[in-house]
Amino acid sequence: MIxxxxxxxxLLGRFVLAAGLLCSASAAFADGNLLIAGGAxxxxxxxxxxxxxxxxxxxxxxxxxxxxxxxxxxxxGATWVRALNSYGAAAFLLPLSPKLPGDxxxxxxxxALAAQIDGAGGVYFLGGDQARIVATLRxxxxxxxxxxxxxxxxxxxxxxxxxxxxxxxxxxSTMFDNAGSVLSILQRGVGQGGVMAPGLGFIGDDVFVDQHxxxxxxxxxxxxxxxxxxxxxxxxxxxNTALVVGPGRDAEVIGYKGVILLELDQARVDAAVPAFNVSxxxxxxxxxxxxxxxxxxxxxPSADKVxxxxxxxxxxxxxxxxxxxxxxxxxxxxxxxxLVDSNQAAAIGLAFAGPGEAGGAPGxxxxxxxxxxxxGYVSATSEAYSVYRLRLDVRPVGLRWxxxxxxxxx
Numbered sequence: 413m414i415x416x417x418x419x420x421x422x423l424l425g426r427f428v429l430a431a432g433l434l435c436s437a438s439a440a441f442a443d444g445n446l447l448i449a450g451g452a453x454x455x456x457x458x459x460x461x462x463x464x465x466x467x468x469x470x471x472x473x474x475x476x477x478x479x480x481x482x483x484x485x486x487x488x489g490a491t492w493v494r495a496l497n498s499y500g501a502a503a504f505l506l507p508l509s510p511k512l513p514g515d516x517x518x519x520x521x522x523x524a525l526a527a528q529i530d531g532a533g534g535v536y537f538l539g540g541d542q543a544r545i546v547a548t549l550r551x552x553x554x555x556x557x558x559x560x561x562x563x564x565x566x567x568x569x570x571x572x573x574x575x576x577x578x579x580x581x582x583x584x585s586t587m588f589d590n591a592g593s594v595l596s597i598l599q600r601g602v603g604q605g606g607v608m609a610p611g612l613g614f615i616g617d618d619v620f621v622d623q624h625x626x627x628x629x630x631x632x633x634x635x636x637x638x639x640x641x642x643x644x645x646x647x648x649x650x651x652n653t654a655l656v657v658g659p660g661r662d663a664e665v666i667g668y669k670g671v672i673l674l675e676l677d678q679a680r681v682d683a684a685v686p687a688f689n690v691s692x693x694x695x696x697x698x699x700x701x702x703x704x705x706x707x708x709x710x711x712x713p714s715a716d717k718v719x720x721x722x723x724x725x726x727x728x729x730x731x732x733x734x735x736x737x738x739x740x741x742x743x744x745x746x747x748x749x750x751l752v753d754s755n756q757a758a759a760i761g762l763a764f765a766g767p768g769e770a771g772g773a774p775g776x777x778x779x780x781x782x783x784x785x786x787x788g789y790v791s792a793t794s795e796a797y798s799v800y801r802l803r804l805d806v807r808p809v810g811l812r813w814x815x816x817x818x819x820x821x822x
Contacts (some may be wrong), residue, residue: 442569446614446657449667450623450649451539451577459666460654461499464468467572467656468534469600471500476532478506480516480548481540481578485509488538496536503536504528508548516548520557529562534572534596537579543589543609545582547803550612560612568799569622570786573614577623580649585613586641594739595765597633598688598776598806602640615657619706620646627651629739631672631762632778635806636691640678645706646674653700661706670699670745675709675801687808688776695780697799699791711800713789722753722797733759738778751780752788764811779805 444464445467453460468475471749477493479485506525510516519525529535537545549560556564567573573583581587589609591597602608615621618643622634625648634646649655653667665671675694682689698704701714713720729750735743738761751759766773781803789798 422748431819443570443659445570445572445659446583447572447654448575448580448583448621448623448647448649449574449576449626449650449654450580450671452624452627452651453576453654454652455495455498456463456654456669458499461496463654463656463666464534464536464572464574465496465499465501467502467574468532469803470666471551472502473500473534474532475501475508475534476537477536477538478508478545478579479524479538479631480545481542482509482538483511483540485511485538485762488540491702492538506535506559510544515804517551517557520559521551523558526558526562529559529566531773532566532571533821534574535563535566537573537575537582539575539577539579542578542581542587542611544610544650545578546587546610551777563700567614574654579619580623582619583615584611584619585617586620586637586643587611588622588637591633594633595763595776597636598763599759599765601688602637608637610688615706618644619630622648625650625672626669626742626745629741629743631674631695631761632739632776632806633743634672634674635676635693636673636688639679639681639690642744644676645709646672646676648672648674657706660791662703663706664703665698667701670697670702670798672697672744673711685808689807690806691807692810693804693806694801695744695748695804696801697748697797699796699798711810713798714791715775716791716793717789717796717798720790720792722790724755727753727755729754729756732756735759735761737763739763744778745799748780748799748802749788751782751802752786752797752799754791757782762809772810775809777807779807781805 447464478487479489482488493503496711549557566803591607620638620643622630624791629649638646650669653669655663657663673696680691685762703712733750733756747759756787758781783803785801787800
């Protein structure tokens with residue numbers, strides 16, 4: 413369990429620090445772009461691959477594929493070099509992985525490999541184990557390897573750093589590492605060893621990044637980490653989807669699904685409650701084509717939604733809104749979409765451990781509320797919603813066991 417009693421004090425100090433980092437982060441990264449994919453990125457996701465090639469310089473752009481995270485780096489690297497080249501790139505494999513023959517530390521500091529990055533327009537980190545990426549590119553004393561320095565040079569001169577799954581996790585300065593289930597993190601917190609580790613920080617120190625977001629209900633595990641480390645904003649990207657972050661910190665969602673944005677500027681923790689809790693967090697769902705400025709928090713709907721602002725006087729949903737498994741696949745977005753287009757003030761989602769499972773509080777209630785700042789948009793060409801700035805409160809709750817018994821008619 414994280415030290416709940418000290419979170420309030422840490423939050424204030426961390427938020428003040430993060431406010432100062434907002435300006436320095438955008439200034440430090442010059443003209444580069446990030447393309448952060450949430451995992452399970454399909455080879456036929458044309459909109460994402462075309463954008464990556466374009467950001468790297470267009471047709472013929474040299475893109476270094478780095479397989480450090482992959483379980484089979486040679487095979488996976490070759491596969492994605494071919495995939496990128498099918499979209500017009502001149503991709504090549506940079507043979508960096510602890511699973512490849514040779515001394516990976518020596519390779520990461522090889523001037524010839526660093527020079528290949530200097531001659532490229534982009535790098536692409538494959539998925540797998542994010543700890544292997546950091547261990548490969550950082551020296552044992554924590555300093556940058558020659559290849560990592562070259563990647564930073566590429567970024568600052570206007571190139572693109574891209575990554576999927578593990579390659580997305582390393583984008584922030586803190587990442588999850590062998591974290592376990594979402595519910596176990598809520599129950600036990602992030603203070604125990606092996607849950608958090610330093611990332612590479614390409615997106616800056618003020619924004620946290622997580623991946624496989626909606627499929628695995630990971631929006632919930634972002635909250636204790638963000639509170640513990642003082643992040644004001646967190647971005648969770650779903651599978652087969654990417655967030656493209658430009659040099660002005662303007663970000664656009666592209667791909668199959670979308671992104672959860674968490675804002676903790678006004679979040680509070682009740683130190684008297686001996687389990688994880690948070691009130692007044694702000695949660696938004698950004699769909700394909702939506703934009704957010706990570707410095708200002710400004711949200712802009714996609715072109716097909718801009719005229720589809722939800723009318724609160726003509727709600728689509730008029731009954732109570734509830735989810736018995738808020739951590740289920742896309743459950744959080746389904747509930748948020750209904751709430752923003754309803755006459756209900758709030759919606760409730762629950763998450764529970766099974767009987768006999770180890771941990772702290774057996775479950776948690778997620779209360780989503782509409783506020784004057786809440787806004788929803790619906791696409792003119794589909795039923796896809798964008799949901800901006802719902803309030804989220806989380807508190808521990810319990811169940812009586814057995815949870816159910818055979819129904820008998822009265």
